[in-house]
Amino acid sequence: MSNGARIDALLAGPVRAINIGLAGFARDLAACGAEVAQVDWAPPAGGKPELLAALERLAAMESAIAAANQAVIERVLAAEPVLAGVHRADELIPALAERRLVLHTGPPLGWREMCGPLRGAVCGALVFEGWAADLTAAERLAASGEIAFSPNHHHGAVGPMTGITTRSMPLLVVENRVGLAKGGGNRAFCALNEGLGKVMRFGGNDAEVLARLAWLRDEFGPLLGRALELAGGIALGPLIARGLAMGDEMHQRNVACTSLFLRAIAPSMAAGGGPLEKAFAFIAGNDQFFLNIAMAMGKSMLDPARGVAGSTIVTAMSRNGTEFGIRVAGTGERWFTAPVEMPQGLFFPGFSAADANPDIGDSAILEAVGLGAFAMAAAPAVAGFIGAGGFADALAYTRAMAEIAVARNPRWTIPALEFSGTATGIDVRRVIETGIAPAINTGIAHRRAGVGQVGAGVARAPLACFEQALLALGDAAGR
Amino acid sequence: MSNGARIDALLAGPVRAINIGLAGFARDLAACGAEVAQVDWAPPAGGKPELLAALERLAAMESAIAAANQAVIERVLAAEPVLAGVHRADELIPALAERRLVLHTGPPLGWREMCGPLRGAVCGALVFEGWAADLTAAERLAASGEIAFSPNHHHGAVGPMTGITTRSMPLLVVENRVGLAKGGGNRAFCALNEGLGKVMRFGGNDAEVLARLAWLRDEFGPLLGRALELAGGIALGPLIARGLAMGDEMHQRNVACTSLFLRAIAPSMAAGGGPLEKAFAFIAGNDQFFLNIAMAMGKSMLDPARGVAGSTIVTAMSRNGTEFGIRVAGTGERWFTAPVEMPQGLFFPGFSAADANPDIGDSAILEAVGLGAFAMAAAPAVAGFIGAGGFADALAYTRAMAEIAVARNPRWTIPALEFSGTATGIDVRRVIETGIAPAINTGIAHRRAGVGQVGAGVARAPLACFEQALLALGDAAGR
Numbered sequence: 001m002s003n004g005a006r007i008d009a010l011l012a013g014p015v016r017a018i019n020i021g022l023a024g025f026a027r028d029l030a031a032c033g034a035e036v037a038q039v040d041w042a043p044p045a046g047g048k049p050e051l052l053a054a055l056e057r058l059a060a061m062e063s064a065i066a067a068a069n070q071a072v073i074e075r076v077l078a079a080e081p082v083l084a085g086v087h088r089a090d091e092l093i094p095a096l097a098e099r100r101l102v103l104h105t106g107p108p109l110g111w112r113e114m115c116g117p118l119r120g121a122v123c124g125a126l127v128f129e130g131w132a133a134d135l136t137a138a139e140r141l142a143a144s145g146e147i148a149f150s151p152n153h154h155h156g157a158v159g160p161m162t163g164i165t166t167r168s169m170p171l172l173v174v175e176n177r178v179g180l181a182k183g184g185g186n187r188a189f190c191a192l193n194e195g196l197g198k199v200m201r202f203g204g205n206d207a208e209v210l211a212r213l214a215w216l217r218d219e220f221g222p223l224l225g226r227a228l229e230l231a232g233g234i235a236l237g238p239l240i241a242r243g244l245a246m247g248d249e250m251h252q253r254n255v256a257c258t259s260l261f262l263r264a265i266a267p268s269m270a271a272g273g274g275p276l277e278k279a280f281a282f283i284a285g286n287d288q289f290f291l292n293i294a295m296a297m298g299k300s301m302l303d304p305a306r307g308v309a310g311s312t313i314v315t316a317m318s319r320n321g322t323e324f325g326i327r328v329a330g331t332g333e334r335w336f337t338a339p340v341e342m343p344q345g346l347f348f349p350g351f352s353a354a355d356a357n358p359d360i361g362d363s364a365i366l367e368a369v370g371l372g373a374f375a376m377a378a379a380p381a382v383a384g385f386i387g388a389g390g391f392a393d394a395l396a397y398t399r400a401m402a403e404i405a406v407a408r409n410p411r412w413t414i415p416a417l418e419f420s421g422t423a424t425g426i427d428v429r430r431v432i433e434t435g436i437a438p439a440i441n442t443g444i445a446h447r448r449a450g451v452g453q454v455g456a457g458v459a460r461a462p463l464a465c466f467e468q469a470l471l472a473l474g475d476a477a478g479r
Numbered sequence: 480m481s482n483g484a485r486i487d488a489l490l491a492g493p494v495r496a497i498n499i500g501l502a503g504f505a506r507d508l509a510a511c512g513a514e515v516a517q518v519d520w521a522p523p524a525g526g527k528p529e530l531l532a533a534l535e536r537l538a539a540m541e542s543a544i545a546a547a548n549q550a551v552i553e554r555v556l557a558a559e560p561v562l563a564g565v566h567r568a569d570e571l572i573p574a575l576a577e578r579r580l581v582l583h584t585g586p587p588l589g590w591r592e593m594c595g596p597l598r599g600a601v602c603g604a605l606v607f608e609g610w611a612a613d614l615t616a617a618e619r620l621a622a623s624g625e626i627a628f629s630p631n632h633h634h635g636a637v638g639p640m641t642g643i644t645t646r647s648m649p650l651l652v653v654e655n656r657v658g659l660a661k662g663g664g665n666r667a668f669c670a671l672n673e674g675l676g677k678v679m680r681f682g683g684n685d686a687e688v689l690a691r692l693a694w695l696r697d698e699f700g701p702l703l704g705r706a707l708e709l710a711g712g713i714a715l716g717p718l719i720a721r722g723l724a725m726g727d728e729m730h731q732r733n734v735a736c737t738s739l740f741l742r743a744i745a746p747s748m749a750a751g752g753g754p755l756e757k758a759f760a761f762i763a764g765n766d767q768f769f770l771n772i773a774m775a776m777g778k779s780m781l782d783p784a785r786g787v788a789g790s791t792i793v794t795a796m797s798r799n800g801t802e803f804g805i806r807v808a809g810t811g812e813r814w815f816t817a818p819v820e821m822p823q824g825l826f827f828p829g830f831s832a833a834d835a836n837p838d839i840g841d842s843a844i845l846e847a848v849g850l851g852a853f854a855m856a857a858a859p860a861v862a863g864f865i866g867a868g869g870f871a872d873a874l875a876y877t878r879a880m881a882e883i884a885v886a887r888n889p890r891w892t893i894p895a896l897e898f899s900g901t902a903t904g905i906d907v908r909r910v911i912e913t914g915i916a917p918a919i920n921t922g923i924a925h926r927r928a929g930v931g932q933v934g935a936g937v938a939r940a941p942l943a944c945f946e947q948a949l950l951a952l953g954d955a956a957g958r
Contacts, residue, residue, distance in 0.1 A: 245860045246725040246735050247894065256725050259738035266745060266759035276749035284742045380894035381724045391897050415726065415859035416895055418870045 054474025068310035079301040086225030090167035105163030106320025115321035117203025120449020121162035124205025158362035161201035170221025174296040188299035198452035226272035249379035251372030254290035298365040314426040321360035338464035345457015346387035357447040370424035373439035533953025547789035558780040565704030569646035584642030585799025594800035596682025599928025600641035603684025637841035640680035649700025653775040667778035677931035705751040728858035730851030733769035777844040800839035817943035824936015825866035836926040849903035852918035
């Protein structure tokens with residue numbers, strides 16, 4: 001066919017258009033009766049000149065950054081996390097023994113900036129520790145300046161939702177044993193999961209909540225700790241691998257890992273003795289029991305990557321209910337923060353979006369290590385639970401998250417993606433280039449203190465955090 | 480374009496053919512350099528006139544058959560199977576108390592027809608019951624005619640692989656509680672799973688095997704039975720539903736259900752007391768512990784369908800290592816048998832297909848109830864284990880099995896198929912019409928007595944069983 005004939009053919013029929021980018025043009029064409037295929041597209045970095053300049057500066061150092069990122073990935077993938085024991089928080093975190101200190105989720109903030117459930121949990125913890133006689137006194141004390149606040153992440157710890165950690169609470173200890181023989185190895189801590197419903201991590205603070213915490217401290221924690229010591233610890237890497245083949249993504253779904261963990265530890269619990277029936281019933285009644293173990297594991301795997309100069313990989317994501325914060329390997333301990341967003345999801349009967357607190361919790365450490373929303377394809381059932389759709393939607397989430405990650409974890413594979421590895425290592429550059437914000441599977445707390453969980457959904461990490469991180473990385477590269 | 484022009488266009492280029500059916504024609508064309516797409520196709524019922532005549536007779540009664548099949552499906556789907564307890568076999572099955580009787584897998588057969596592992600297991604059981612001093616004496620006794628043999632299926636029981644059941648063995652009791660209040664309800668039994676490796680169900684019969692059976696009888700069985708009574712039983716329908724969302728197909732993969740079951744029963748085990756550490760370690764060390772529970776459940780669900788006149792739905796499939804047998808709702812207790820086939824699969828290190836025993840076990844009751852190979856899409860990890868391929872292959876198995884089943888189980892759904900229900904109710908007519916033989920996920924025993932498991936794979940139910948069943952159904956319809 002000649003070119004002329006081709007053009008004639010093209011123009012012979014009705015208009016058929018492919019529109020790339022702004023959907024408005026497609027709508028106009030469609031309104032005129034044309035057949036239009038819409039292709040989503042946005043300019044890289046939202047077309048912002050300062051971000052494009054930072055990306056360019058980083059591109060000039062591509063090989064150094066690639067090597068740094070490779071080093072980070074090697075550390076993360078080499079991790080050998082083991083749940084080793086349970087100890088009182090003030091035995092693990094010296095600062096808790098030294099003063100009246102409350103550790104909380106997310107980046108730093110003061111009492112005045114705290115949202116409802118975080119305040120509620122703080123007040124409950126002050127009563128729990130005997131520092132206040134009741135919740136009213138606790139609120140006064142919290143506002144007085146006599147209580148110090150600090151992020152869990154500054155003390156080797158993480159905590160789900162409000163993430164309150166105080167001195168007498170029992171903490172799970174995960175040891176990353178890689179290189180332990182050569183003096184290496186690192187640890188991370190997380191409180192025990194309290195179960196579902198009205199619990200301190202969702203802002204609960206009444207007598208029932210505090211009684212459960214006391215039971216965890218006085219009975220269950222020591223019992224589990226004894227069993228873990230008898231067992232010589234429980235290796236978590238292989239357990240997660242099995243869990244991914246069993247429908248868990250370890251953030252909003254931990255049915256498999258909770259069950260596998262109980263199966264693994266039950267003989268040692270029996271050997272260690274104690275009031276076993278109640279302990280087993282507690283684990284049996286809580287599909288999210290393993291969540292806190294997974295979180296401590298995530299931190300223990302990512303912490304060795306902190307401070308690898310030049311790396312653009314995210315080492316932590318966390319939210320305090322007011323601000324979202326990320327840390328990046330190449331910028332060490334610095335937080336890049338922006339206001340948190342609202343999770344989109346499903347609400348329990350009697351609750352609605354109007355009741356929801358904004359995004360909160362250290363649990364986004366799971367997405368940072370390649371689980372949670374990044375592994376949604378492994379857990380199609382969770383997609384329904386959090387209102388993210390069905391099986392196809394679960395696959396789509398994982399594929400999108402793979403676009404902003406630099407590696408695959410060969411030890412953690414997803415059956416429905418023909419056993420390809422979970423996407424690992426969020427690259428700040430890719431987030432900015434693609435405009436794809438990391439997704440986070442999350443519980444949703446009531447915005448008022450004392451109520452508890454009202455739903456579950458998906459939240460997004462604000463792009464502004466990554467923009468700031470990119471500019472900081474670009475500045476460092478420019479020097 | 481005129482017809483002449485169309486024909487010219489068709490013949491203008493090189494030959495491009497679609498070949499339907501016999502592949503030989505496609506090979507000839509391809510050898511001449513033509514582009515050929517091969518479409519598998521075979522004439523219905525293999526083109527056999529007597530089968531086509533039977534299908535035609537049945538087609539004339541379509542509405543009566545559809546109603547009978549609907550009644551069968553309603554019974555199966557309404558089942559409420561509950562694992563209720565553990566009791567000695569001779570307390571549950573009177574015939575075992577009356578004489579020296581050995582129950583075995585599959586349709587009936589005598590000592591002379593038995594394959595190696597089945598003979599091995601029989602001899603081990605005779606020593607275990609104290610009827611013979613050693614294996615040599617046992618073999619003499621078994622051949623003497625003084626021992627009676629009978630299929631598990633004739634006594635409300637099933638057993639995996641060799642499926643040996645004798646009087647002192649502890650049996651799991653599954654109660655189908657539907658209609659129990661109105662005097663309905665039925666029970667099915669299965670021995671306890673012995674673990675992996677050298678075990679009686681794979682033909683093992685040495686001192687180690689018998690010592691484990693004695694421990695199950697004297698210690699573990701009573702302990703588990705006590706716990707089940709304290710718990711008021713464990714409902715199995717919801718447990719299977721969770722297991723399907725967690726990568727189990729309940730035949731060659733029971734990781735999730737074993738773990739969920741332990742989580743559910745652990746509090747009652749602790750309450751009941753006994754040597755718990757060893758009991759927990761036994762369950763913790765055996766991913767297939769739940770298999771035998773699932774099998775008894777399958778039988779308890781299908782048994783109420785036996786004898787529904789006119790129904791063409793399979794109520795049991797089973798193999799004794801020599802013959803494969805099926806039972807059909809509309810033909811009651813009658814077995815339709817044909818020689819068993821060899822499983823195709825993967826072998827453990829040091830073993831090969833030359834070591835394999837032909838297909839054996841009552842466990843195909845799982846495929847008959849819509850699990851196992853029928854639910855392979857729920858368990859992509861099992862596809863690799865049994866050599867059936869990856870995720871896509873697992874989906875293909877389930878889709879093929881859906882072609883020969885009449886219903887979907889709305890309570891048992893498969894996430895990777897967007898939560899569609901498992902294919903339930905194998906229709907003899909569909910098997911013959913499509914030529915698709917039911918696939919069965921199976922363990923593979925060594926063909927010699929005393930060795931044990933050598934691999935796992937997929938076996939096919941022989942079409943000849945279904946042909947005989949169809950002819951019998953056709954005869955009944957013709958009367």
